[in-house]
Amino acid sequence: MIKKDKDGKIDIIGMNLEEMVTTFVGLGLKKFNATQVFDWIHNKMVFNFDEFSNISKKDREFLKEHFYIAQLTFKTHQISDDKDTEKFLFELSDNRLIESVLISHKNRHTLCVSSQIGCLIGCDFCATATMTYERNLSASEILLQFYYVQKYLSERGERLGNVVYMGMGEPFLNYDSVIESINILNSPKGQNFSKRNFTVSTSGIVTGIEKFTENESQVNLAISLHSVRDDRRTEIMPINKRWGVQELKKALINYQKKTKNRITFEYILIDDFNCEYSDAFELADYLRSFSCLVNLIPYNPVKGKIYKTPSKSKQREFYKLLKDKNINVTLRETKGQDIAAACGQLKAKKEMENGTEN
Ligand code: SF4
Known part of the structure; x- marks a missing residue:
């Protein structure tokens, strides 16, 4: 571009x-x-x-x-207690800050990249949404996140295995730069990184899903779902007012029909909100039309937010209810909470350089 x-x-x-x-x-x-x-x-x-x-x-x-040559200056690096999650803070040429997260499981490394500085979607559970939205990242600023971490891993003889667009920002609101970064990383003369190893995660921008369906059949798609009831989903994800759960479902059915790709659904478990028996049954019903994987993610606390994480037994019960309904489901262990690198916790701040994140 x-x-x-x-x-x-x-x-x-x-x-x-x-x-x-x-x-x-x-x-x-x-x-x-x-x-x-x-x-x-x-x-x-x-x-x-x-x-x-x-x-x-x-x-x-x-x-x-x-x-x-676009600049991405490394600022800080934090490693979680369990050593599986590493968070990188970078400064861009206009002094703005972004974060990327490296998640490792044995020798399998996944990089979660940011696509925007801040986010306009305003999901109520998300720390990024509390930042002021600044701008889209350019393709080069997305690529440099990858290159920095790839070089970091290469020093110990390892390489990235997957890239997920799940960091700061809504990737489909920066569609062209996101896709360009994927195409460049996929280039045989560059990293030759398979398109199958990318996942773009959206809050449910239906126009973006439609474009993606037509043009990007090899890249994986993930949806931040979190509820299949319009009233509840709208409460935590204002984007649901624009595209409700049935309209989203229609676009996803079309996506799957055309691409045959399995869809990943992210579902944050929030206590007393979306993880009761009835929620599991409604969710299973919604997902019946799809070949999919559901990632259940226990809510990661964000300072100033009222939401709570359900107990372990409640998490397991919800998981079991879906399993019993033949849904392909995983219950994620919470990773990186101690360094605020878990899902929904990214919030690049100047203060972090001084260790005073709040
Ligand atoms: S969860 Fe994603 S889409 Fe929603 S506000 Fe946070 S960064 Fe934006």
Whole structure:
């Protein structure tokens, strides 16, 4: 995706190979220069023109005149007590902050990336929603989250296995940059990261689901559901006023018919709200039409929110009720709560640099 800064310089990380070739040739450079630069950035993960050693000094200077390299500066890194969750705080070139979370299980590593600074959706249980919404991230800012963590893992001989768009922001409100980042990571000349290993999670933007259905049959889709009753869902997810649960269901049935992909449903268990017997039966009924996996996520407390986590026995009971209805379901262990990296807890703040997050 061609993006320029205020000086007219092009964001070189955010271009796919085709765009790079066309732009380079248009500027009088050689086609193979584009392949070389793409390899430095997206395969070798080098983000400094001066280090592109197979490009002549003259051409490197020319590149600097016409292109810029987006910045993502590492600020802090926190590791949960169980060592399975790591949270990274990054600063962007405009001093805004974002977070990414690395979740590891044995040698399997999943990166949860942010797609926006803040979020306009306003889910009531979510810490990100309490931040001021600032802007969408560019494709390059999404890619740099991946590259930073991939390099971090490579130092111990490991690699990312999956990427989930479940960090700060609603990915379908930044559709083009999200898809461009996936396409670039999928490029055989770059990371060659299989599309099957990406999951985009939405709060239920039906227009985004429709576009995704038409164009992205290989990328996985996850839905933050949390209730199948319109009144309840609207209470915690205002987006439900725009697209209610039946309209969402219709779009998802169409998605599955076209792509044959299994859908993941995220369901946060909130005490005295959405995890009674009747909720399990209604949920099972709603899901009957789908080939799906339901992730039950015990609510992760967010300061200032009234919601409570159900007891372990209540969580297990809800899980069992769904299991008995032949629903493919998992009950997640709560991970990363101690570093506020669990689902719904991301809230990049300046104060975190001083260890005074609230
Ligand atoms: S849960 Fe996701 S969509 Fe909802 S406010 Fe938080 S970041 Fe936005």
